[in-house]
Amino acid sequence: MPELPEVETTRRGIEPHILNRRISRVTVRDARLRWPVPPELPLQVQDQRILATHRRSKYLLIELERGMLIVHLGMSGSVRVLLDDPTPGKHDHIDLELDNGVRLRYNDPRRFGAWLYTEAPIDEHELIAHLGPEPLTDAFTADYLFKKSRKRTTRIKTFIMDARIVVGVGNIYANEALFLSGIYPHKPTGRVTRKECEQLVSNIKQVLALAISQGGTTLRDFVGGDGKPGYFAQSLNVYGRTGLPCHRCETLVRELRTSNRGTFYCPQCQTR
DNA sequence: AACGGCACCTGGTCGC
DNA sequence: TGCGACCAGGTGCCGT
Numbered sequence: 001m002p003e004l005p006e007v008e009t010t011r012r013g014i015e016p017h018i019l020n021r022r023i024s025r026v027t028v029r030d031a032r033l034r035w036p037v038p039p040e041l042p043l044q045v046q047d048q049r050i051l052a053t054h055r056r057s058k059y060l061l062i063e064l065e066r067g068m069l070i071v072h073l074g075m076s077g078s079v080r081v082l083l084d085d086p087t088p089g090k091h092d093h094i095d096l097e098l099d100n101g102v103r104l105r106y107n108d109p110r111r112f113g114a115w116l117y118t119e120a121p122i123d124e125h126e127l128i129a130h131l132g133p134e135p136l137t138d139a140f141t142a143d144y145l146f147k148k149s150r151k152r153t154t155r156i157k158t159f160i161m162d163a164r165i166v167v168g169v170g171n172i173y174a175n176e177a178l179f180l181s182g183i184y185p186h187k188p189t190g191r192v193t194r195k196e197c198e199q200l201v202s203n204i205k206q207v208l209a210l211a212i213s214q215g216g217t218t219l220r221d222f223v224g225g226d227g228k229p230g231y232f233a234q235s236l237n238v239y240g241r242t243g244l245p246c247h248r249c250e251t252l253v254r255e256l257r258t259s260n261r262g263t264f265y266c267p268q269c270q271t272r
Numbered sequence: 273a274a275c276g277g278c279a280c281c282t283g284g285t286c287g288c
Numbered sequence: 289t290g291c292g293a294c295c296a297g298g299t300g301c302c303g304t
Binding site: 032034074075076091109110111112152153154158258259260 | 274275276277278280281282283
């Protein structure tokens with residue numbers, strides 16, 4: 001569910017409720033996430049004040065006085081702000097209780113997410129250190145993408161979803177950015193022109209920014225920190241629209257497989 | 273090194 | 289209604 005816009009939506013949703021609060025207790029009901037939640041994590045973060053929230057790639061970072069909580073939502077995770085304490089559901093694996101009575105509740109049916117804590121500089125953390133630039137910053141330019149793409153043979157869709165190249169472009173937004181750019185998703189990366197890189201970079205930025213402004217994409221069950229769904233789904237041009245008419249030319253949207261993931265494109269609009 | 277494919281896990285949907 | 293097959297927003301790791 002969560003790509004960059006969904007993580008950013010979550011961060012913005014929870015921040016006002018948790019900033020400058022002290023963590024009074026952490027409850028881990030099920031530690032079996034992608035990596036086991038470290039058994040020492042609850043006591044390490046307990047009594048620490050929350051100084052800020054950040055997002056790097058699809059990681060939600062909660063800055064504490066002495067270290068950083070690293071939260072990843074995986075494919076099916078969500079974090080919600082609760083003002084009371086309803087009975088935890090089946091997949092409510094972690095609660096962060098704050099000194100103002102607010103509670104952050106982490107739900108993740110598939111358990112592909114992660115909760116980790118580090119006191120080392122965050123940029124040196126193994127999960128963060130090798131990441132490419134943020135797509136919404138000036139570090140991500142057409143020039144950068146063009147240079148990186150030379151002599152690469154992989155498909156362009158795979159390339160822009162590679163977090164070492166640029167972070168935060170997941171399956172939905174990769175499909176959408178390629179549509180907007182008129183590029184065939186299986187085009188070999190090395191044959192993408194400079195002009196096409198300009199289009200691609202511009203459209204990746206646009207589609208992510210628009211999705212953030214709409215509160216992310218809710219396909220099944222995504223909700224932001226405030227429990228509200230995202231509205232970007234209605235802006236989707238190709239993702240999940242196999243057999244439906246292209247919004248631009250009416251040609252029926254087709255589906256490919258790209259290493260076992262759905263790839264959606266318009267055969268008329270994406271011929272480059 | 274770069275590439276493609278698979279696995280991790282649960283739940284929803286679809287066809288029979 | 290029940291059952292099995294298949295699919296899903298991410299990403300680390302494996303073999304080639």
